[in-house]
Amino acid sequence: MDLLDGYELLAPTWDDLEPAAEVLAADDLDDAGQVVLDTGYLRGQWERFGFELTTDAWVAVDAAGTVVGHGQVTRDEDDLAASWGVVHPAHRGRGIGSALLGRIEARANELLAGVHGGRFRHVVNAGDEAAAALLQGRGLHLVRHHWIMSIELSPDAVAGPAPAGIAITSLRPQDDLREVHAVIEEAFEDHWCDRSESFEHWVRDRTQGPDHDPALWRLAWEDRRLVGALVASVLGDQGWVTLLGVRREARRRGIGAALLRSAFEAVAARRIRSMVLTVDAADPTGATALYERVGMRVVGRFDLWERALDPSAISRLS
């Protein structure tokens, strides 16, 4: 479908941040009845290292110049371009989503030009049938269901004791980053997207954004050996857990739960009232059960769709 008269796609400026966040909020309200992805989240996305507003994002505006849609794409891993987009519920069915996806795919192809095994991923709300049909029509396949989980934090949240023999600290940026990277690499070998990254890339992606806050990282030590790590930050009004991993031999001792509770305490101390994360609904290490056990609840569901830029790179959801 062609973009209907009166609408156009533009590179956003920072003045578009609030209006684009309002489109996200309208989409969340329509989909799940509550707003999860707020201005702080979008600002964090736009401020990511290497992300260029002029080439990697678009806003759809109507004839009056009102922002009614937003889409973006980033090179999330060496061989993965990941994207998402939303159209305001009142402006659907007019070709905006399809036009956004066209721009996004073209940029993904540029970002991964010449990359062996390259994949293009697009994320949509679960159950959005129109979006699913659009993606299917463009040759993407459903590969994964993910959940957004959230917890309301009490201002006086306390972590409670760590498991015997475990000490929990924040990050010392000069000393601990190599060990944190090693723990995360080991932990995510069990993860479906096994996101192995060189230390240099990992440090750049995790520590060069304005939301990087070493005081919110939680590290679990046993006899001076790092056995678990959690990466957290505050985006706008919400805390986010962006990574959590425990070494295989240290699992099922309560270390994951202790890291989460410690992060809740650290974030609550900043007067932030909720903490959010996204998780693979079929995490083989039982992360979703763990998150429920520490009090988190599912507040949103989304689907990951992929198309191979190299056909051997995709494993479909069966």
Ligand SMILES: CC(C)(COP(=O)(O)OP(=O)(O)OC[C@H]1O[C@@H](n2cnc3c(N)ncnc32)[C@H](O)[C@@H]1OP(=O)(O)O)[C@@H](O)C(=O)NCCC(=O)NCCS
């Ligand atoms: C998910 C992960 C962080 C959990 O770490 P963990 O330290 O094993 O977490 P916990 O020990 O607190 O809880 C795990 C389970 O052990 C159980 N457990 C906790 N203490 C225990 C003990 N002393 N004895 C036996 N079992 C125990 C918990 O009840 C929990 O079971 P449940 O999931 O059925 O509720 C870890 O498995 C991991 O690194 N996975 C790979 C990376 C990953 O998937 N990260 C999350 C992506 S979003």
